[in-house]
Amino acid sequence: MCGGTLEIAPCSHVGHVFRKTTPYSFPGGTGRVVNHNNARLAEVWLDDWKHFYYNINPGALNVPVGDVSERKALRERLKCKSFRWYLENIYPESQMPLDYYYLGEIRNAETSNCLDTLGGKAGQPLGMGYCHGMGGNQVFAYTKRKQIMSDDNCLDAAHPRGPIKLIRCHGMRGNQEWTYDTKTRTIKHTNTGMCLDKPESSDVWKPLLRACDRSRGQQWLMQVDFKWQARRHRAS
Template sequence: MAGGLFSIDKSYFEEIGTYDPGMDIWGGENLEMSFRIWQCGGSLEIITCSHVGHVFRKATPYSFPGGTGQVINKNNRRLAEVWMDDFKDFFYIISPGVVHVDYGDVSSRKALRHALQCKPFSWYLENIYPDSQIPRRYYSLGEIRNVETNQCVDNMGRKENEKVGFFNCHGMGGNQVFSYTADKEIRTDDLCLDVSRLNGPVVMLKCHHMKGNQMFEYDTERHTFLHIITRSCLTIGRLEDGSLGPTVEPCNNSPAQTWALHNLTRLDVYRRLYADRTTDRLA
């Protein structure tokens, strides 16, 4: 929903806690209001034929303390801490810049959630937004590092039906965040790694949840990904066009077929961000 463009009964608006007074200016209130209304027993309706006027200013009459990004990150951190439960860690891994922001005291908002007897965020994902890109059942979330090259699987910002890449591991989340799910998929957002033949390219296709070309079984002892349908292993090797990249080859337990799954946590990301800032100050 749009955080400033909606109609709501005044008494109900007050009952569910109005806006979060700890948020600044704008940004994040749209998601916070949506999560709160749905999780606390309400509902949202989009009336397709409704219209609302909006006058755009030529200049913003207020300043953003610390910059626009700082304000939005603070607001998003507040909504994540109050409403997203353990799924907030997924958000922090995808958006590590949010982690080091001072988000203030959210105890009163958590008390409001408790008083309203609101449902968990997992309920929201399962019932309101089942098409969300957040995987609800996963074994690993973070880097997938190749032991031989010491590089990480990277979506390179590419789109559906393009090859997945690999790049130097930077530990900052983003394009190198992959989830290995309980359905044995390797996911980046709503795309799954998919390969159809030996030495073929590993491409990113919409997750279809039908196993087949998208099913990989991770061996926790050998640290290999077995591609079930071809009975071959995920590796960094030569593709059919001669280029080097992720593919599948007969399993041989080589370092090129060995993958370390690193579960990034908020603490990992925070320490790295903090260390980077300390290094910059000392330089």
């Protein structure tokens, strides 16, 4: 971002000794120091993507950042590029969405439970759970490409009745295209025309695809903090 280079040295060898515990002590604990440092990094370098980081790691919001004006002035003085430029030109394979309409939890209006990856990897079913407000597995991005993403996986459905799985995002729409209607609060699967519905009582952890009927079980709340990046002009 500031004119340096990232180089890969395939023949290099790096050794690291992992301690079971840190030999140092810090006021408030090690986690507080790590969150403090990460929050300062986010505030100075990530631009609008700091919101993405904070939603995934809400602990970083609960620590004082301190004065970062000097670091921002350094970035300005060095004429550093934007973080968008970094994602587009240096790390285009990153799955972090460049343009997204919404970032945060997706809560069902009837059950008050949230969509949750349950720590699942690619190929595993989407789940639901109690809305804990701690980010992590319950953070989803609704992107300009109409994907619903968690990390590098997207909600994917190959059949009208489901199941809904977490599949590696391919950016080709198809089974991974969803439309959120802000008025009816429904999430519609484009390929099948079916709507995302609350789980059945027999399997309370797996949301379903059902014919759209605008019932409360098919209403999903995306109200944490809208970031309408997709309406902005691209950074130069």
